[in-house]
Amino acid sequence: MSYAEPSRKRRWLAGLAALVVAALAAVELFFPASPVGEIVAIIDANYVRSVLRLTVPIAFAALGGIFAEKSGVINIGLEGLLIISAFTSIAVAGVISGGTPSQFQLWIGFWVAVLASVLFALLFAVICIEFKADQIIAGLAVWLIALGLAPFASKVIWGQVNSPPVATLNNFDLLVVEANPPVVMMLISVPAAWYALNRTSFGRWIEASGENPKALDTVGVDVRKVRYAGVLLSGFFSGLGGAGLALGRVGQFIGGGATMVNGRGWIGITAYLFGNYNPLGAFGASFLFASLDALQIRLQQLGYNIPSELIGIIPYVTVVVVLAFVGHTRIPAAAGDHYESGEE
């Protein structure tokens, strides 16, 4: 497997991205209209903490996408899975508590949301694997269904597309830092996913299922089962991401327009393409996109005389630019194709 060419390009691009971030920081540093103190405050521990929280939905979507696509099923419905789990987490926590959920009820909402996302992913898997649906169109449908269903259900439950605010998950003390639970889960999941993909036989099956399903079949592993596992994992991770976004950071479901998820699932797809299907690389890319997001939020809070809507497009423009550089990724050889075992 010769990754030399793309990886050099990628390294170069990562360097460029770092330069851009540095340049942005420098521009901000010399921004005339602001007291220096405010500017220095942009990049500090607080900033990193907020970036990490913004990374949660992107990185989890990316991790999920890696497992699905490596196993041979391209799941572009990640955005929809994030929307479903964000909505479910708030709805369940709100409904079982009658309005002001306790921490315990928030956690119930969290895990029910993960379950909902997994069930949605199961539906997607059945459609793609059993009924041989076109994966791209089916993924699109998952997104559009979520985009319609979540505001619809919000109106049924709350009478409007936004939920009333609820509490967020409490931080807990981890050694010396105050840790946000979804962030901790993410920081555990990323290396765990890397380990699973690169050091376990399950990881080799996933790889083979996407690269050479016939070989996997020959050694007696059921390709269908491996692909189901890959897609269900994408549902599981996206569920953590969506519920983590809603209960770990925002504390509300916002269903207007593109919903509170606001394209983060799509950014997650770009992140894993950028990271070349490596969980560590995908996390790095997610962190980069999230830091741009955090930067624009911070700039808005500081009240610069730049229209917030214009700053708001920075992450999306970056995604387009990154895709223009790494668009030509080498995807698993059998991804997108149906596989039928010869024994049937």
Next chain:
Amino acid sequence: MSDGGPGPDRDGEQADPNPDDSWQVRADRALSRLVDASAAERVLISLAALALSVVVGALVILVSGWVATCDSPFFSASGVGSFCYDPVSVYYVLFKGAVWPAYNVAITLKETTLLLFTGLSVAVAFRAGMFNIGTQGQLVLGALGTALAVLWVAPVVPAGIVGGLILIAVGLLVGALVGGLWGAIPGALKAYADANEVITTIMLNFVASGIAFTLVSEVFKDPESQTVQTRAIPEFAKLQPVFFDTTVFSMLALAGALALGGAIYWMLNGTSFGYDLRTSGVQPEAAEYGGVDSERMVVSSMALSGALGGLGGAVYVLMVASRWRTGIPALGFDGITVSILAGNNPLGVVPAALLFGALKTGSLAIEFQLAVPKQLVGVLRGLIILFIAMPEFFRMVGARFRFGDDEPAVATDGAGETTTGSDADDRGGDDE
């Protein structure tokens, strides 16, 4: 076209594994498989998908009615709970609301007109082998271009019919131009950098609405308005109603949209450009052997698709809103469903747009009369796409139960012609 499909397609499959294959090549191949299905089968699949969406939609209505609380549930039983919404009456009101009272016919046709543009936009890109999810952004920017151009030219033309015609022509032209340029961006990114157009077009939707909002709020805002919107275009620049006495629908626009659908159909099927476009969509390699510059074809078909979306924005301004304003409805996303439901056939877009126009109008009635959220149509939109994505499901059902005369016809048709043939080819490729 459908006859020539499977052979080269199979070759494409077996040429693998090609280490340089991108995401895109595979998506294209998957697309071509869809395009291969025969026309009659496509119509049946669309109808079956519609029927199944209605059934699943009814379940969604039942469950949401069970969750919702209301004074007078239509059905309740101890141990089960009470159901607020009756699916039958919801569908009844949905369709009655689309045509009754007469004013609603005008609203339905207004939606139909706009959906014709966005549906055609998606269909053209689809036929060229690309998903244009960015019709929404192309429409938003096209609408802004139209509003600004008309406001800019209006002072120098005489008020009245002549001035109106000039302004409308300018507005349509600028809308198409802006939408086309915006659509050409993801086309160029795909052609020259191999960037996946599904993601770039979605990202560019966010960028388009951010740019449009900023331009209007900072530069072109109506000074007398609290909300972010441009000044209104002059009354004589609006597309005039002909049959219906309304300010939001013009028969002229509908006639123009229908003519455009016919023109696109002719372009795809009667011109060499259309032939090249379709060939690039089904079999890019073959098109290139045939002398098509595939990069240029990608850019120009995306530009054409964007121009159609931009025209939709122009008509939105000239017929409905009289200005650019925030909260432009999600016509671009509905256009995806319209196009997929129509099998990406420009003529099929007409009934699909009419159906969706009716659904959107009727959804206001169900919210108003039955308190069922109008977002139900958004759910149906996704369900329809989902079911159309799985033709194999209907083939399996048809093969297993053989109910009616129609369903077995699907199976035999497929076996005799292209579809099952190409499936068999897939299988052969995999088993090798």
